[in-house]
Amino acid sequence: MTDASLHKKGKSLLALDARTKKRNAAEARFKGYGIAAIAVSLFFLVALLVTIISNGVPAFTQTYVNVAVTLDAAKLDKNGNRDIDDIKKVSTFGYKPLINAALVDAVAGIETELSDKDVGKILSASAPAVVRDYVIANPDQIGETVAFRLLTSSRVDGYMKGRVVREDLARDKNLDAAHLDLIDVMVGQGSVERVFNWDFVLGADASESRPEQAGIGVSMLGSFFMMLVVLILALPIGVAASIYLEEFAPQNRFTDLIEVNISNLAAVPSIVFGILGLAVFIQFAHLPQSAPIVGGLTLTLMTLPTIVISTRASLKSVPPSIRDAALGVGASKMQAVFHHVLPLAMPGILTGTIIGLAQALGETAPLLLIGMVGYIATNYPDGVASGFLDPNSAMPAQIYEWAKRADPAFYERAWGGIIVLLLFLLTMNLIAIILRRRFERRW
Amino acid sequence: MEDMIQMDRAMSTQQDIKIRANGVQVYYGENHAIKDVSVEIQDKTVTAFIGPSGCGKSTFLRCINRMNDTIDICRVTGDIRIDDEDIYDPRVDPVQLRAKVGMVFQKPNPFPKSIYDNVAYGPKIHGLAASKADLDEIVEKALRRGAIWDEVKDRLHAPGTGLSGGQQQRLCIARAIATEPEVLLMDEPCSALDPIATAQVEELIDELRQNYSVVIVTHSMQQAARVSQRTAFFHLGNLVEYADTDKIFTNPEDPRTESYISGRIG
């Protein structure tokens, strides 16, 4: 034993040689790059989410003024007979002075250098319409003093949210620093307050000059109808195509052609599907522009490859023994597939479909080309047919529309819209994950 | 007991002990794969590990160059010494260890590189060659020792994956030799080969005995009998019997060994 180590050519294992040290340093460096890459990716993710949330959350609250407006009968119903047609003749211009007067009354105790006429600038341009709608709905209230909660202008709202500061207003003709002093006092009094903004979630888009009024509700419906079209068409077609390809298709040129087409379509840029939608559904088939049905059809074609690929994967995961068992008791091939294979593959198919739908829900580019952007979604569709056929926007298109507008107040809406959109996507993906966990089978 | 010690001493005077394992236990998660194995492996000898599949012979082999480190759930306790140095000592770098203890795998696994680069890979990473000429020499020597030089010398830059199965395995042996190891571990090196290729590799193993301590895991008792001088029989994670190959195959002490040799278990 003593001479055992003498004739060994090797060095001791216990001491690291210089080269190994160097190699270990390289190893650590390399691993460091990997960790750095993960860290950078996660940093981007966090930065993105923080940006979205910090910019978007303010959209969910809105600043209102509580003001009691006297609905002067002499101005609103000159004939005094409460005839609804006469009342309707009074335009919003007729309401403006009433509201202004009410506001001046409300701030009477506060010292301000503003003229009575200028005080009204803290209100949104939508205020007269709100009061008018109320009066038309409740003509019996004319002559009474009614408490209204009216939107403030987007500048005031921005001030409350810290987006607008006094220095910004130096060259702003819409609002003065004096208005902000007034607001400060009114906040103290409780007549100006920020509350949760249901109108943003459920409401309609507004014109370019009224960011405070804009909501994503109508385009949400547009998205909903589009997704309905996608679901109704893409699921059955996708499943039928997958069943054919996976269970019945013979090995021939035609099958190869379909396979090649599907894998290529999955990688075609989405904007190309927009061109297809424009050329085929609008130019050729004369379907109405901007309508959810066109968007739905276009997105269906875009989503089909995704659904086919995932459906085929879940059909493939059903073991052949199930088919053999069915065929063994004398079922036809078709019966074996529809009675046994398809039900077993269903959870997988649904998961794939939901993920496909989520993808379609967030897709914007094709919608630009079929006219779902630029359309101001101010009206709710009045019924199912109208939901499919009348022009509408969709959530991502609405977000894009807001992002393009000049007033920075719309950016807040765009980020808020993104939060809504992401919540939908998150829910859909969660459902898909739960479905998968619940029904996943290991054969 | 006295006899054993005496026999041991007799052996070690003829032949040095290269690897000394003492009380080795291996766990795969909950599974106790190796149960208290102690064994002494001699230098310049071919030692065969035999036993039915799942008996732990490969697992134990992989402990000797710490390849089990690459498996997350694997845990090794006990003491394995090469040249009296504990290879599981925290100061030991598995990288240096593996340069000293080469390994050949069940399935030939040449890298998707040229034949030359396959063999040069080890020397390059360990910095064994000072110059290109040096490297060429190392590669040629390794290929010659791997008994494959004549077959590939004209196409050193063809891909190693293009060789036949037996050639690939000899290339892998040459690749392992090129780093000048002191121990060569072989994990069923012939199980993926046809009989002719097997014969070539077995011949090679016998030659390698001149310079290395070779440990070979094999399924085939005939192979163990053909190539090894010492044989260890593993069963259900235990080392049942370890003795000269002749003794194991002609006069086993343990009834389990006898059952396996005669084909009753396994």
Added chain:
Amino acid sequence: MIRQVRVAQSGMAGDQMSNAMILLIVLGLGAVGYFLGRRRALAKVGGDPRGLHSLPRYYGANVAMNAVVPALVLLVGWLIIQPIVINSAVSGMIPESAVSEGSSISLLMSDVRRVADGLDAAVSQGVMTEAEALRLDEDAVKEALAGVGVALGADVTAETLAAAQRYREMAGTGNVLKAIVIIGAALIGFAVAFGRTTPDFRARNVVERGVMMVLIAAASIAILTTLGIVLSLIFNTVEFFRLYPASQFFFSLSWNPSFSGRGGGSELGILPLLWGTLYISFIALLVAVPIGLFAAIYLSEYASKSVRSVAKPLLELLAGIPTIVYGLFALLTVGPLLVQVFGDDGALGVDWMQGGTAVMTAGLVMGIMLIPFVSSLSDDIINAVPQAMRDGSLGLGATHSETVRQVILPAALPGIVGAILLAASRAIGETMIVVLGAGAAARLSMNPFDAMTTVTAKIVSQLTGDSDFASPEALVAFALGISLFVITLGLNVIAMMIVRKYREQYE
């Protein structure tokens, strides 16, 4: 009441009502057929289904199928062919001379359709009777149609009105014929199948053959979609090259479309757009490939199970975020941030960047978007390298990083190249990020902080807005689209070939 008027207002909706009626009748026939066929089959064997070749419901389904399917195929075919036939017949009525300067036959035809639809609407709303509609002269048309909410741009000429009347007449006859033919087809199918319902009839086989046809048709939609894409791109591109020289489009170094109305003088060269596209994609890949690749290497080679189970879904989260979000992130966050660093008065004191929208902005954000794409593809590819390769290398005493760099990556190289090509194709086809983040000016510049524009962004800008659809300024979008399609398709095909070959190597 209000709803009805509204639906009748558009000719589109009116058409659909009658189509819906036909559809309903056909489906009704199918439903009736199912029950009658099933009953007849059972009746023939005295109520004992064992005497039948197939289950009773297959006999019902056979009748229903024969009634519905041919009729529906006919209906779809009719809906496609009728407008084409009428269009060509009517456009033949419009003399060359009626096509004024700067207009086209297709524009005139859309006027004709508008007038015809308007007259239909007027009649259906009861504004005028059918007879009045036929007698209407060209001066009264505009006014009459304005009354029902159809606004006409130019004055209606006599030719247009005559064509519109002819259009209405043909459409009317067509619709009546359509109803007769299709319901007739349904009835014939019904009768034939019903007559064939005998106990020996192999109803199941026939129904299954029918179902198979439906399955094949569904699978063929993929081909039809591709065909639709290719045809719509080609037709419009040919139209574009008729108005604008192809050589100019491919080789001109400037992109400067005049807005329609001023007419002519547009420079529509694709090269500046291609340059912007490639530059942005290049920067995106510069960001995404190293980060994505190293992330994949770390996750598949180093990370412990718990790290992987957290980091992987988080990375995938990055992939699930819609591109519009990235676009907004580029426009509102990254752009201004970059200006603060590289702009005038920026942190670096260099004046490289004029505005927030720039190649760098779009490229950076697109790179972030592509990280998960690259990493998940690379992850798959690295995992496909057999464990034996790793063992072989580690067994020789290589460190893990040496194994990765010198054995795994070279082995995975073809696959990774394929993945990078796929990512490049993604980057080239990406729209929202560049529309919002890259700028609108076409420019051939080397400065990555300049605003540039891309093929996709210009497809959007040329096809949105009020541009005349027949003008070269709008049609150029299709030529851009086909270029984009060819480039991305080429990249995809090459990438998939490489990846497939790579996979086969280890199977």
